[in-house]
Amino acid sequence: MNSENPIPIIPKGRPISWEDWLRGRRARRETGNRVAPEIIRRPRSSSDPRLRMLFNGERGLPFKKPS
Numbered sequence: 001m002n003s004e005n006p007i008p009i010i011p012k013g014r015p016i017s018w019e020d021w022l023r024g025r026r027a028r029r030e031t032g033n034r035v036a037p038e039i040i041r042r043p044r045s046s047s048d049p050r051l052r053m054l055f056n057g058e059r060g061l062p063f064k065k066p067s
Contacts, residue, residue, distance in 0.1 A: 039063065 010016050016024075045051070051059045 010020075045059070048059060055061065
């Protein structure tokens with residue numbers, strides 16, 4: 001096991017830095033991908049016409065890979 005914890009510890013009484021938040025997000029995403037597929041968006045839904053009207057022909061905002 002890796003002894004360095006990839007998830008930063010949130011300090012009590014002060015805000016977490018943006019960089020720490022991004023590292024934590026990446027670690028949570030990697031952990032979640034172990035138990036569920038990365039993309040879980042349904043291929044169709046009853047709300048498709050409304051969603052496509054709101055998002056220029058797409059069903060929602062595009063997924064972006066975290067950097």
